Amino acid sequence: MAGEVRISVRNLVEFILRSGDIDDRRQGSPENAMQEGSRIHRMIQRRMGAEYQAEVALKYTHPTEDYVIIVEGRADGIIEQNGETTIDEIKGTYRDLAKLKAPLPLHIAQAKCYAYMYSLQKELPYIRVRLTYCNIETEDIRYFYEDYEFVRLEAWFQQLISDYRKWADYTWQWRELRQQSIAELQFPFDYRDGQKELVSYVYQTIYHKRKLFIEAPTGVGKTISTIFPTVKAMGKDMGDKLFYLTAKTITRTVAEDTFSLLRQKGLRFKSIILTAKEKICFQGHTECNPEQCPYAKGHFDRVNEAIYDLLTHEESFTRSKIEEYALKYRVCPFEFGLDLSLFADGIIGDYNYLFDPHVYLKRFFGDGSQGNYVFLIDEAHNLLERGREMYSAPLRKEDLLELKREIKQTITSEMEEAAQKKRDKDGISGQMTLEMTGMSKQLPQEITLEETDGTDSLYVRGHKGKKSDGKSTFVREGYAERISQLLEKCNAQLLSMKRDCDGYRLVDDIDMLVQPLTRLHAVISDYLEEQEKVSLEVRENLLDFYFKLSHFLDIYERQDENYVKYTRLCEDGSFELKLFCVNPRENLKECMLRGRSTILFSATFLPIQYYKNLLGGEKEDYEVYAHSVFDPEKRTILIAGDVTSKFSRRSQEEYYNIARYIHEVVKNRHGNY
Missing domain, CATH: 3.90.320.10 (Lambda Exonuclease; Chain A)
Known part of the structure; x- marks a missing residue:
C-alpha cells in the first residue's frame, strides 16, 4: 500500500x-x-x-x-x-x-x-x-x-x-527515515528494577488508546521510561507526534536531553522546545505589528524559506537554534517556532499548549479535531491546580475604572489638540483658545469637538461629521464614548455586588452584568477590527482588557456544576468577581480527547484515585505504582515536632527553623538528598 x-x-x-x-x-x-x-x-x-x-x-x-x-x-x-x-x-x-x-x-x-x-x-x-x-x-x-x-x-x-x-x-522522506531508525532503536540503559514493566505499561496503554496514571518515586527514570515506549509506538504508526508537557522549564530540558541521548543511539527524530512569546521576543516589548517590530514586517513573505532551511539542517529545534535562524531571515522567533512544530516529531512545552482554552495549539487541536497524538504529562500533580487556574476567570472592578480613566484622558487630549490646531490655522487669540480648552475639559464624555464645512461644532457622539485633523478613529467614530458608557454600566453592576460583599460572598446570577459585558466586548472587537494603523496610548491597555474580557465571557459560557461564582474584597482594596472552576475534570478530559493516548506521571500522585478522578480519568483507564529503586533498609525517618508548614504558623522564623533542620541533617551525612 x-x-x-x-x-x-x-x-x-x-x-x-x-x-x-x-x-x-x-x-x-x-x-x-x-x-x-x-x-x-x-x-x-x-x-x-x-x-x-x-x-x-x-x-x-x-x-x-x-x-x-x-x-x-x-x-x-x-x-x-x-x-x-x-x-x-x-x-x-x-x-x-x-x-x-x-x-x-x-x-x-x-x-x-x-x-x-x-x-x-x-x-x-x-x-x-x-x-x-x-x-x-x-x-x-x-x-x-x-x-x-x-x-x-x-x-x-x-x-x-x-x-x-x-x-x-520532505515530510515523506523524513518519515521513512524516522520509522526505520525507530525499528532499530534499543533501550539505552540496563533496565532498573521494575523499569521494564513500566515501559511495557506505557506501550500497552498507547496500543489500547487509554490514559495511564503513574505514581513513580524519584529515581525510577520516568522520562526515559515514558519517552522510549512512546517513540517505539510511533514506529508502529500508533502516533504521529509526541507532546511532552510540563509546568517547569527544567523538566523540558530533561526531555530534550532524553531525545538527544536516543539520537546518539541512532534515533532520527526532530524535536522542538516551545518558548513563551515574552521570553523569546527579540524586542524589549511584544508589539506585534510592522510599525513597531522589524521581524513582524514581511514575516510571512520569508518564514517558509526559513523553515525549510532549518528543517534540512537541524534535528533539535532548541531556543538558540530558533533564534539563530529567525535572526538570519528576520522573522518573528515565536511564530517561527510554532510553524516549525508542524514538522517536529516531538513537541516539548508548557501544559497550556494543550489545555489552556486560549493558548492551546490551534494548528493541531482546532475545530475539535482528534489527531494521532500521544500526550506525556510530566509532574502531573501540578496539572490539577493549573487546570483550575486556566478554566477560572476573574473580573476586577478596578480594571474597568482604569480603562475608563484612560479613555477620558484620550478624549480630552485629542479635543485640546484639535482646538490648538484650529487656533494655529485661523489665528484665534490665545485667550479664546484657552476658553475653548477649558470648556472642552468640562464636556460630558458623549460630547466631542467636530469639524463640519470648516466650522467647529459640538456634536453628540453618533452624529456623523467629517474627519478632523488630530482626532483618531477611536474618538471620531464614537468608539470611546460607547466603550465608556458600557464600562459605566458594568461598573454599576459590580458596585451593587460590592455593597453586599464582606470578604467573600457566593453569587448566584450575574446575567445583568454579562449583558453589558457582551456588548462591551463586541464594541471593542469592532474597533480592533476596523482601527486605523496609528497606535494610541490607550490601545495597549484596551487590548489587554479585551483579552481578559474574552476569557471571562468564554468561561461564563463553560460554567456547569463544577463551578462556583463568588465576589471578594482583596487585601489591596480592589473588588473582584470570580468564576472559579472547582473541578476541572471535564475540561481536562475534553482536551486529552484531542489525541490517541495520554500518560500522566508524577512522584507525588497519591492517592492516585483522587488525582485520576480530578484529572479526567475514566474507569477504563489504567494506574500503576512504580517501585522505588532505593533500598528501604537504608531509609531513615526523622520527625521534628516543633516546626510546621501550617499556614497560620508561617513566618520568617518558622522558615529558618525548617531550613536549619534540613541543614543539620545534610551536613552530618554526605550523599545525595
Missing part, C-alpha cells in the same frame, strides 16, 4: 498562500470567533432549505512516484438548486459587515479548494462559490458570490499542490 501525506484544506491554504506582515492590531477576536463559529455555522445551516447539504466531507488524492498526497476537509454547505451548484463557506466574525468590502483572500482560497474537489467528483463544468460572513454579536449576514469554470479552478488548484510538493516530499 502506498504511503500517505495528509493535510487539511485549511492548513494547505494558510501555509502556502500566506504573505505580508504579522499585525495584532487588526485581529479582532480570533479565540471567541472560533468558539462561537460552530454555533453560527449550525444557525445558518438550519435556516437553509432542503437543497442545502451541511458539513460535506471532501477529499482529493494526488499520486506521486512514492506516495500519495491527501487533501481533505469539510465544506460548510453545498447548495443544489435550479441545476446550479454552490459551495458555501461560512465565517463568523465580530467585524461590522457594512465595512467589509470583499472576502478575505485565504477564505476565498479555502472555498475554491472545496469547489474544485466537488466539481472533480461530480464532473461539473462550472460552479459557484459563496462566502457567508455572519456577525457573531448581531447575527447579521453578508454574502459574496463568485463563479468559476472547472478548467481555471483545476489550473489554480494544481499550482497549489505543486507549491506544496517540496514540503510533502
Whole structure:
C-alpha cells in the first residue's frame, strides 16, 4: 500500500498562500470567533432549505512516484438548486459587515479548494462559490458570490499542490527515515528494577488508546521510561507526534536531553522546545505589528524559506537554534517556532499548549479535531491546580475604572489638540483658545469637538461629521464614548455586588452584568477590527482588557456544576468577581480527547484515585505504582515536632527553623538528598 501525506484544506491554504506582515492590531477576536463559529455555522445551516447539504466531507488524492498526497476537509454547505451548484463557506466574525468590502483572500482560497474537489467528483463544468460572513454579536449576514469554470479552478488548484510538493516530499522522506531508525532503536540503559514493566505499561496503554496514571518515586527514570515506549509506538504508526508537557522549564530540558541521548543511539527524530512569546521576543516589548517590530514586517513573505532551511539542517529545534535562524531571515522567533512544530516529531512545552482554552495549539487541536497524538504529562500533580487556574476567570472592578480613566484622558487630549490646531490655522487669540480648552475639559464624555464645512461644532457622539485633523478613529467614530458608557454600566453592576460583599460572598446570577459585558466586548472587537494603523496610548491597555474580557465571557459560557461564582474584597482594596472552576475534570478530559493516548506521571500522585478522578480519568483507564529503586533498609525517618508548614504558623522564623533542620541533617551525612 502506498504511503500517505495528509493535510487539511485549511492548513494547505494558510501555509502556502500566506504573505505580508504579522499585525495584532487588526485581529479582532480570533479565540471567541472560533468558539462561537460552530454555533453560527449550525444557525445558518438550519435556516437553509432542503437543497442545502451541511458539513460535506471532501477529499482529493494526488499520486506521486512514492506516495500519495491527501487533501481533505469539510465544506460548510453545498447548495443544489435550479441545476446550479454552490459551495458555501461560512465565517463568523465580530467585524461590522457594512465595512467589509470583499472576502478575505485565504477564505476565498479555502472555498475554491472545496469547489474544485466537488466539481472533480461530480464532473461539473462550472460552479459557484459563496462566502457567508455572519456577525457573531448581531447575527447579521453578508454574502459574496463568485463563479468559476472547472478548467481555471483545476489550473489554480494544481499550482497549489505543486507549491506544496517540496514540503510533502520532505515530510515523506523524513518519515521513512524516522520509522526505520525507530525499528532499530534499543533501550539505552540496563533496565532498573521494575523499569521494564513500566515501559511495557506505557506501550500497552498507547496500543489500547487509554490514559495511564503513574505514581513513580524519584529515581525510577520516568522520562526515559515514558519517552522510549512512546517513540517505539510511533514506529508502529500508533502516533504521529509526541507532546511532552510540563509546568517547569527544567523538566523540558530533561526531555530534550532524553531525545538527544536516543539520537546518539541512532534515533532520527526532530524535536522542538516551545518558548513563551515574552521570553523569546527579540524586542524589549511584544508589539506585534510592522510599525513597531522589524521581524513582524514581511514575516510571512520569508518564514517558509526559513523553515525549510532549518528543517534540512537541524534535528533539535532548541531556543538558540530558533533564534539563530529567525535572526538570519528576520522573522518573528515565536511564530517561527510554532510553524516549525508542524514538522517536529516531538513537541516539548508548557501544559497550556494543550489545555489552556486560549493558548492551546490551534494548528493541531482546532475545530475539535482528534489527531494521532500521544500526550506525556510530566509532574502531573501540578496539572490539577493549573487546570483550575486556566478554566477560572476573574473580573476586577478596578480594571474597568482604569480603562475608563484612560479613555477620558484620550478624549480630552485629542479635543485640546484639535482646538490648538484650529487656533494655529485661523489665528484665534490665545485667550479664546484657552476658553475653548477649558470648556472642552468640562464636556460630558458623549460630547466631542467636530469639524463640519470648516466650522467647529459640538456634536453628540453618533452624529456623523467629517474627519478632523488630530482626532483618531477611536474618538471620531464614537468608539470611546460607547466603550465608556458600557464600562459605566458594568461598573454599576459590580458596585451593587460590592455593597453586599464582606470578604467573600457566593453569587448566584450575574446575567445583568454579562449583558453589558457582551456588548462591551463586541464594541471593542469592532474597533480592533476596523482601527486605523496609528497606535494610541490607550490601545495597549484596551487590548489587554479585551483579552481578559474574552476569557471571562468564554468561561461564563463553560460554567456547569463544577463551578462556583463568588465576589471578594482583596487585601489591596480592589473588588473582584470570580468564576472559579472547582473541578476541572471535564475540561481536562475534553482536551486529552484531542489525541490517541495520554500518560500522566508524577512522584507525588497519591492517592492516585483522587488525582485520576480530578484529572479526567475514566474507569477504563489504567494506574500503576512504580517501585522505588532505593533500598528501604537504608531509609531513615526523622520527625521534628516543633516546626510546621501550617499556614497560620508561617513566618520568617518558622522558615529558618525548617531550613536549619534540613541543614543539620545534610551536613552530618554526605550523599545525595
